[in-house]
Amino acid sequence: MTIAPPKQGEFYQRDRRWHPPAFHQNYKTSVARSPKLSMISLENTVSEITGPRFGHSDLAPGDNDLLTNYAQPEQSPIGERIIVHGRVLDENARPVPNTLVEIWQANASGRYRHKKDAYLGAIDPNFGGCGRTMTDENGYYYFRTVKPGAYPWRNWVNDWRPAHIHVSVFGTGFAQRLITQLYFEGDPLIKTCPSWRRSRIPTPSSS
């Protein structure tokens, strides 16, 4: 037996039990920033099924190349070169074309180019650490970048964030707005990370 798909233009209700919980005592910052009352369930209206649209004139062609979009002429950032690519799909596995995908990340030493990041990892003068692109007609996107370094963060003693890239996706309606993080298969730090454990992402070994 299958459930009827939502009406045209509406979205499946977000599965909140699949997403990480708002409150997690092993993620200290969530304690005072997590709503305690239940969210109010809302059926989609036009305010939720619509969302911002972007065009190629909003971006420059090289915005998805983090190897060059901040580098000095003839120079490039330090680190292992990687291509990050994939597709944006809806819940019925249909591609989502022409949607904006944005990423940001630390450099190869685990340092962010951000005035509030004081980690001792070195700033790379040739690496900004952000990129943006639009999916093509098949929902496909790609970025060139360097593999980010892991970094420690103030939570419990010796907590390290596994190497990760932050990813922001729009979809076709404001109800689909999502920020997530991308990790790297085989990274031994993943299973020790409270932010990973607080999520419900199945690991490749399904632990």
Next chain:
Amino acid sequence: MPQQLEYLKETPSQTAGPYMHIGLAPGAAGFEIYDPAALGQDITGPNAAGERIRIEGLVTDGTGSPVKDVLLEAWQANAAGIYAHPEHPGEVEAGFRGWGRVITDFDSGEWGFETVKPGAVMGRNGQMMAPHINLWIVARGINVGLNTRLYFEDEAEANAADPVINVIEWEKRRKTLIAKRSERDGQVVYRFDIHLQGDDETVFFDI
């Protein structure tokens, strides 16, 4: 037995972290990289009709303290109640996107943006929704972006009939969605403080 839901699982949300400015508002992180400029700085464009207003506020945590590293996104219709999206019939002014990104001042936590006051929008089942701006809030410590709506104090009659406000069972909580109107130096300013937790916790929607 409930039926199985036979569609793809949404990629789990992860916190935007403290450094989302790098990807979403690099100027605030301390560097310029994009040309065309970072997205979402102009909600209305130059041609939008309607009353020019400013919205401002503070996001506070469960201790009542300002959250100083929030990013908000606003999504709204134009003054005629039309969203700039193909799912919504009607025309918007050239250059009107209806979407903006807003960041807090790192020292005070105050945020604000200029826009036009949106018009009422047709909701489900032919019920008119009062003018409102949809807000999405992300920050370090917030694992899944929070959705809420801003309504306008001077629309008391429309607010009283709004089908979404009326879904909120606790009447005393409805006021958390109403922005307060004042004038300052000849400009109309609406104040909208958001409480993540605690007394007067803002109503957040599961959409």
